[in-house]
Amino acid sequence: GGADSGGDAAEPLKVALLTPGPINDNGWNATAYAGLTLIQEELGAETAYSEKVGNSDAAEFIRGYAEDGYDVIIGHGFEYGDVMKEIAPDFEDTWFLVNSSTLSQEPNLASLSLNNSEQGYLMGSIAALMSQTGKVAAIGGSEIPPITKSVQGFELGAKETVPSIEVLTTMLGGDSDVAKAKETAISFIEEGADVVMTNANQAGLGGIEAAKQKGVLAIGSNQDQNPNAPDTVVTSVIQDYPQAMKVVVERISKGEMKAESQLLGVKEGAIYLAPFHGFEDKIPQETKDKIEAIVASLMDGVKVISNE
Amino acid sequence: MAQEMRATIHESLERKLNVLTDIVFYAGSVAIALLAGGLVMLVAGVSPIEAYKLIWDGAVGDANGFKETLVKATPLLFAGLCYTFAYRCGLFNIGAEGQLYVGALAGTVAALYVPGLPWYVHLPVCILAGCAGGAIWAGIAGFLKVGRGASEIINTIMLNYVAIYLVSYMVTGPMKEPGGTLPQTARLPDSALLGKLFDSRLHYGFLLAVAAAILLYFILHRTVWGYEIRAVGLNKQAAKVMGIPVNRNVLLVMMLSGAIAGIGGYAEIAGVQNRLFQNFSPGFGYDGIAVALVGGAHPLGNIGSAILFGGLRSGANAMQRMTGTSTSLVYVIQATIIILVVCNRYWFGGLKKRIIASLTARVVGRRSDARPEENVAVVLGIGEREGRS
Amino acid sequence: MNEEVVVSFLAAAIRLSVPLLLAGIGILFMSRSGILNIGMEGMVLMGALAGVVGAHYYGSMEAGLLASVLAGAFIGLVFAFLVVTTGADQVVIGTAINLLGLGLTTVFGRSLLGMGQEAVQAEGIPVIPIPILADIPYVGEALFHQNLLAYASFLLVPAAALLFYKTNWGLQVRAVGEHPLAADTLGIRVHKTRYACCVIGGMLAGIAGCSLSLGILNQFTENMAAGRGFIALSAVIFGKWTPGGTMAASLLFGGADALQLRFQSFGIQIPYQFMLMFPYLLTMIALAWFSGKGKQPAATAVPYKSLSNRSE
Amino acid sequence: METEIILETLELVKRFGSFTANDRLSLAFRKGEIHALLGENGAGKSTLMNMLSGMLSPDEGQILFRGRPVAFASPREAAREGIGMVHQHFMLIPALTVAENVALGMKQGRSPFFGYKRACAAIRELSDRFGLDVDPEKRVSSLSVGQQQRVEIMKTLFRGADFIILDEPTAVLTPPEVKELFRVLRTLKENGKTIVFISHKLKEIREICDRVSVLRLGKLIGTTDQADTTSADLARMMIGRDIQAPIRRTRESGGRVRFEARGLHASENGVRLLKNISFGIREGEILGIAGVDGNGQRELSEALLGLLPMQAGSVLLDGEELGRRHPRRMTALGVAYIPEDRQKDGLVLQMSIEENLIAKEYRSAPFSRGGIVNKRKVKLNAEEQIRKFSVKAPGPGAPVGRLSGGNQQKVILARELMLNPGVMIAMQPTRGMDVGAAENVHRRMLEARDRGCSVLLISTELEEIMTLSDRIAVLYKGELLDTMDREEAELDRIGMLMAGALPNAAEAIIH
Numbered sequence A: 001g002g003a004d005s006g007g008d009a010a011e012p013l014k015v016a017l018l019t020p021g022p023i024n025d026n027g028w029n030a031t032a033y034a035g036l037t038l039i040q041e042e043l044g045a046e047t048a049y050s051e052k053v054g055n056s057d058a059a060e061f062i063r064g065y066a067e068d069g070y071d072v073i074i075g076h077g078f079e080y081g082d083v084m085k086e087i088a089p090d091f092e093d094t095w096f097l098v099n100s101s102t103l104s105q106e107p108n109l110a111s112l113s114l115n116n117s118e119q120g121y122l123m124g125s126i127a128a129l130m131s132q133t134g135k136v137a138a139i140g141g142s143e144i145p146p147i148t149k150s151v152q153g154f155e156l157g158a159k160e161t162v163p164s165i166e167v168l169t170t171m172l173g174g175d176s177d178v179a180k181a182k183e184t185a186i187s188f189i190e191e192g193a194d195v196v197m198t199n200a201n202q203a204g205l206g207g208i209e210a211a212k213q214k215g216v217l218a219i220g221s222n223q224d225q226n227p228n229a230p231d232t233v234v235t236s237v238i239q240d241y242p243q244a245m246k247v248v249v250e251r252i253s254k255g256e257m258k259a260e261s262q263l264l265g266v267k268e269g270a271i272y273l274a275p276f277h278g279f280e281d282k283i284p285q286e287t288k289d290k291i292e293a294i295v296a297s298l299m300d301g302v303k304v305i306s307n308e
Numbered sequence B: 001m002a003q004e005m006r007a008t009i010h011e012s013l014e015r016k017l018n019v020l021t022d023i024v025f026y027a028g029s030v031a032i033a034l035l036a037g038g039l040v041m042l043v044a045g046v047s048p049i050e051a052y053k054l055i056w057d058g059a060v061g062d063a064n065g066f067k068e069t070l071v072k073a074t075p076l077l078f079a080g081l082c083y084t085f086a087y088r089c090g091l092f093n094i095g096a097e098g099q100l101y102v103g104a105l106a107g108t109v110a111a112l113y114v115p116g117l118p119w120y121v122h123l124p125v126c127i128l129a130g131c132a133g134g135a136i137w138a139g140i141a142g143f144l145k146v147g148r149g150a151s152e153i154i155n156t157i158m159l160n161y162v163a164i165y166l167v168s169y170m171v172t173g174p175m176k177e178p179g180g181t182l183p184q185t186a187r188l189p190d191s192a193l194l195g196k197l198f199d200s201r202l203h204y205g206f207l208l209a210v211a212a213a214i215l216l217y218f219i220l221h222r223t224v225w226g227y228e229i230r231a232v233g234l235n236k237q238a239a240k241v242m243g244i245p246v247n248r249n250v251l252l253v254m255m256l257s258g259a260i261a262g263i264g265g266y267a268e269i270a271g272v273q274n275r276l277f278q279n280f281s282p283g284f285g286y287d288g289i290a291v292a293l294v295g296g297a298h299p300l301g302n303i304g305s306a307i308l309f310g311g312l313r314s315g316a317n318a319m320q321r322m323t324g325t326s327t328s329l330v331y332v333i334q335a336t337i338i339i340l341v342v343c344n345r346y347w348f349g350g351l352k353k354r355i356i357a358s359l360t361a362r363v364v365g366r367r368s369d370a371r372p373e374e375n376v377a378v379v380l381g382i383g384e385r386e387g388r389s
Numbered sequence C: 001m002n003e004e005v006v007v008s009f010l011a012a013a014i015r016l017s018v019p020l021l022l023a024g025i026g027i028l029f030m031s032r033s034g035i036l037n038i039g040m041e042g043m044v045l046m047g048a049l050a051g052v053v054g055a056h057y058y059g060s061m062e063a064g065l066l067a068s069v070l071a072g073a074f075i076g077l078v079f080a081f082l083v084v085t086t087g088a089d090q091v092v093i094g095t096a097i098n099l100l101g102l103g104l105t106t107v108f109g110r111s112l113l114g115m116g117q118e119a120v121q122a123e124g125i126p127v128i129p130i131p132i133l134a135d136i137p138y139v140g141e142a143l144f145h146q147n148l149l150a151y152a153s154f155l156l157v158p159a160a161a162l163l164f165y166k167t168n169w170g171l172q173v174r175a176v177g178e179h180p181l182a183a184d185t186l187g188i189r190v191h192k193t194r195y196a197c198c199v200i201g202g203m204l205a206g207i208a209g210c211s212l213s214l215g216i217l218n219q220f221t222e223n224m225a226a227g228r229g230f231i232a233l234s235a236v237i238f239g240k241w242t243p244g245g246t247m248a249a250s251l252l253f254g255g256a257d258a259l260q261l262r263f264q265s266f267g268i269q270i271p272y273q274f275m276l277m278f279p280y281l282l283t284m285i286a287l288a289w290f291s292g293k294g295k296q297p298a299a300t301a302v303p304y305k306s307l308s309n310r311s312e
Numbered sequence D: 001m002e003t004e005i006i007l008e009t010l011e012l013v014k015r016f017g018s019f020t021a022n023d024r025l026s027l028a029f030r031k032g033e034i035h036a037l038l039g040e041n042g043a044g045k046s047t048l049m050n051m052l053s054g055m056l057s058p059d060e061g062q063i064l065f066r067g068r069p070v071a072f073a074s075p076r077e078a079a080r081e082g083i084g085m086v087h088q089h090f091m092l093i094p095a096l097t098v099a100e101n102v103a104l105g106m107k108q109g110r111s112p113f114f115g116y117k118r119a120c121a122a123i124r125e126l127s128d129r130f131g132l133d134v135d136p137e138k139r140v141s142s143l144s145v146g147q148q149q150r151v152e153i154m155k156t157l158f159r160g161a162d163f164i165i166l167d168e169p170t171a172v173l174t175p176p177e178v179k180e181l182f183r184v185l186r187t188l189k190e191n192g193k194t195i196v197f198i199s200h201k202l203k204e205i206r207e208i209c210d211r212v213s214v215l216r217l218g219k220l221i222g223t224t225d226q227a228d229t230t231s232a233d234l235a236r237m238m239i240g241r242d243i244q245a246p247i248r249r250t251r252e253s254g255g256r257v258r259f260e261a262r263g264l265h266a267s268e269n270g271v272r273l274l275k276n277i278s279f280g281i282r283e284g285e286i287l288g289i290a291g292v293d294g295n296g297q298r299e300l301s302e303a304l305l306g307l308l309p310m311q312a313g314s315v316l317l318d319g320e321e322l323g324r325r326h327p328r329r330m331t332a333l334g335v336a337y338i339p340e341d342r343q344k345d346g347l348v349l350q351m352s353i354e355e356n357l358i359a360k361e362y363r364s365a366p367f368s369r370g371g372i373v374n375k376r377k378v379k380l381n382a383e384e385q386i387r388k389f390s391v392k393a394p395g396p397g398a399p400v401g402r403l404s405g406g407n408q409q410k411v412i413l414a415r416e417l418m419l420n421p422g423v424m425i426a427m428q429p430t431r432g433m434d435v436g437a438a439e440n441v442h443r444r445m446l447e448a449r450d451r452g453c454s455v456l457l458i459s460t461e462l463e464e465i466m467t468l469s470d471r472i473a474v475l476y477k478g479e480l481l482d483t484m485d486r487e488e489a490e491l492d493r494i495g496m497l498m499a500g501a502l503p504n505a506a507e508a509i510i511h
């Protein structure tokens, strides 16, 4: 690896982040921002971020940060992969990290992705176990791999856990229309679904709101979404990008980073369940045991969910 | 005779002064808009001086920044020309955004599915396909206007949404990169890409856009067709009585206007992105309206204003990179610029007239005849809308 | 398809049509006085943000609603100044208002509501089942189990009709939209009337925004209007510039949306993008169908210079 | 009683820019009289009346109404005092009903509601009292012009006007409608209302008015009792000299028919616009078509030019049928056209004089070659035409919208004559032009005729028709009634035909 300049103890590591959406979206982008904050706080790095960076502007930002001497540039989304691949060779002293991608390029481009299928699998299993009606629903936002995979994983998990379950799924085609997300969830709930999972960034909260209003349960995605609706969100399957990002940046700072793609999941502790909060006492022990067993099988590698 | 001569000198001088004062006042409007933007920054807790310094540095601070400005200016110029051209024919094409998308889509289809051609054949084919895509998309609105009398304003807006979803469908469905998982097409073959200028991100699309501006200027002001377009734009009824085929012109202008946006869309793909994916335009089409207005709805004026807005965008990007300030601020500045430019006549019309009058008087001597109020509007050509049905 | 699906569909159609109806009636006020407002999208966004900010800072839904109304009135006033007093091009100003709405709500949304990880929650518009009526089988559930703004928006329709067709002021508005000069010669203050309509329209835009933010999620998210301002404009055209027609069109669009969401559960397999296109295509088809038949107020989008200002 | 002054103006001045439209006018109107205001186009009549009715405010001078000085900031204030005006161009809202139009802006007590029933009743009552015959519940768009005018009068009465101004009320009426109007006016007068009546038609003034004031170039020439003056006196006061008929060489008889129409039929939405119109015009002949405005003049010219689709009939040029027509094709065939409304149909006001001048020939040499405009040639041509027609303009590049009405018309005339036309269709070629400018136009048209051009002159000014035409036909309700040689045309007969008073005696004759 060429990017060893970050190891200088004298100067703090400089880390820049690009997100495709607004960092206050309570979802995908917020996660990355949280990761950056973690890096700043725990690794003492100097950080910068740019949000809502569309593809047409990405190169400009990435090159800009590289020229400004940033040691690590994190593109939070597969869409930055192409551009980073092109720019990376020009800045051998900088590490380029693409989140949610499987790209890599010697000597300084690596990628980090979480196993969204696994995340979905977990959510689906829990949803199926919690369902009384035998119907559960998953709603995805934009049609991009991390989301479609989590929805597909949801379906798989639900069916494997409770074979008789019926799974309703759909894509919203976007992340900003809260009203549409809420209505979609309502339509599924009225179809009979009694556990709903929404994975759609800003719009996602619409699904939880619908569940709350209709008195059914919701599974949170990506972050612990229980605080948004304590009586509705049973648990959330967290994809801990913050932790994962921190780990990777730490590796870079120690000079241990390799230019390869990294897929993290339950086993690596990057995907895990949020606390049950108020549901701790409401869920029957039997169900809790089943959930634990599924988590354990993923953790041990007994069960492997491919992210392809 | 002498008086006639004087009148002629007077007039040409006055016209020049008019253009000059227009430029001065437009620049003034932009300055005021920037001030207003600064105010918003203050309220939002950002230091305007620092922000503007960053914007300035980012936009024109160095060669790279300026090239980046031109990269941004390219799609903006295409979109501005798209609006300008339709506007000059009395049409409101709010659909540059959709036309960019469909142009990009059509161009990409040609790039990916017409293989094995040398670049000097393939690239023109792709550009023409982009043209055709944009032209068809705008043509739908034109056709509905001519055939059914349906407002092109609403239809072009609706078509923007349809186009964006269409592209989204294509890149997640039929045109998805074979074997890939991402919602995007395969990389365009080299023979379909636009070359780079000065070894930077700046590509030949910029020259294409400037050429389009010059071509449009030539069409509008030097050709028979341009004469027809302007006549239709200014007075449809009279144009009809004079024997100008109004409907045919409306349809053709709408289509050419869409074609310009279409090339813009393809140029963005073939020059910057190298592949098509959803939401590739961050609203270039809508910004084009502002570009056209600030450019005085004149093709050559568009070049300047596209660079201005391009600079604003790339500068704002630089600002965000360094301070994390949201680029949404630029929308506020843009909106303020539009408002100030459009209302220029109301706020500064009288002042402008007085300045021109006193300047002309100083040079040629006072004239006795009255100047009707309308004159200013005629020369301004902005904020005035004639010939709408 | 059983009854429950129909009821749920109806209820959803109504919920989805509420923002459209509110914004549509707002546009109707402006249209009737001869003003074309394509800036509704931006106005709705500002109303949406104002609602959350008001509700958050003052801790009550009423404060949020009031803030929306005030913000809407203010932007309506600005719009009126720009298009009525300065006589600027209405299409262009509308476009600018949209940009302004998007930009300002983003910038101020953050500075007022923070960048926090936790979304700012505020008190939402309550759902109020109407006693007795709500218990009517099927219909009650669909029609009388809605939130406050939904009832208000549907009551607005007869109110607007009454205002337009039965009052002196309504007659004035219609006259101003058709032939401002003639109205002016009869002593009607054309500019004042247009200002009033713009402010009313702005207020309704604000409420429409509020119905999105406080009515659905009690939160503001960036660009949450998602094109509804434009659809509302189509609803007015589709509704032939009448309150009843606007309501019918809003219900149609709301219904189309609700239906689109349910296609999947009916087992209809269409790529979702095509479903998303549906309302827009419907608008175009409606427009093509109705063009020439509709009665757009004759003075639409034509700036007017008032007689009393002329002599000055 | 007879001489009680209800309204008086003292040294009233109104300027538009540096142009003085009303120059120190002092007039007095007596209560209960019908007072005519006479003057050429642009003399300042409407301007004066607009000041009295609060549409404009005077720059200098004073208005005394019922002995008190008044200053109206708006028409509403004038109406409150009892002054109402029926404008030259109607101020009616077609989409609303009569009652809504009439009661618009009136408050009934404190109620915010519009008392439709009450308004209707009040209108019916007024309608009966003054014999106006208007149905309050009809939509204005469905009314005839005469009915619309009565609605306008109703509007003033409804507002309690005692002083009613009628600006050229007869210009748009057919003779029977004029009779009807006069009956109404007499009833109003009997009820003590004062009426100001503006007209260009001496005959009407003699028939209905008590006193006449004459304006010329914004100045008051004088006020006389109608009974004490002759028409010739009035005309002299109005124009400042005796009327001189332009010299018209009599046409050498013979020559072949150049332009011909056969059995033109046109209708739109079931309304018949043109019915069986046939005529022929020889080389070097002017066929005048007389008729009251709105009897199909516009439709006829548009049908000939191909702007209005026809259901039947054919148009022939030099004996050859033209088939599908289109303005561009007609231009190519050498047919010139002077449209009725020069600003709407004839010119692109924001374009320059030079560009307007090439509107018919821009596609061909020398003005363009290979689709590219030759700017130098265009400019040279404009300079030549400006000289030839003595257009008063700052230069060839000046926007046409800046020119005065007369000069705009000169630009159109120059453009059409540049075609060297074999046929010219001229609609209201001198509308809104003063006598000098009108004479100029007439001279040009006669010159064209003498060069062999066939001219179809459509005009509502009978005088213009009588002066220029070699033959005269009358258009009534979309039908051509009778065609006669100028020499045998009698004014009375034409007037009766215009009013539709004669049965369709003779089928139109094709020469």
Ligand SMILES: Nc1ncnc2c1ncn2[C@@H]1O[C@H](COP(=O)(O)OP(=O)(O)OP(=O)(O)O)[C@@H](O)[C@H]1O
Residues within 6 Å of the ligand: D016, D017, D019, D021, D039, D040, D041, D042, D043, D044, D045, D046, D047, D048, D088, D432
């Ligand atoms: N608003 C205005 N601005 C500038 N000039 C005006 C305006 N109104 C009228 N004029 C000019 O004032 C003069 C008098 O116009 P006015 O309408 O009073 O004439 P008129 O006697 O009523 O003519 P007509 O018989 O054609 O109705 C004309 O030369 C006209 O061009």
Ligand SMILES: Nc1ncnc2c1ncn2[C@@H]1O[C@H](COP(=O)(O)OP(=O)(O)OP(=O)(O)O)[C@@H](O)[C@H]1O
Residues within 6 Å of the ligand: B370, B371, B372, B373, D016, D017, D019, D042, D402, D403, D404, D405, D406, D407, D408, D432, D433, D434, D437
């Ligand atoms: N609405 C208006 N506003 C400002 N100026 C006007 C207006 N109408 C006319 N004018 C100006 O007033 C002057 C007189 O115009 P008008 O049309 O009355 O000319 P005119 O005296 O009738 O001339 P002509 O004999 O050529 O018809 C012209 O210079 C014209 O530009």
Ligand SMILES: [Mg+2]
Residues within 6 Å of the ligand: D045, D046, D047, D088, D167
């Ligand atoms: Mg007049």
Ligand SMILES: [Mg+2]
Residues within 6 Å of the ligand: D041, D042, D404, D405, D406, D432, D433, D434
């Ligand atoms: Mg004149």
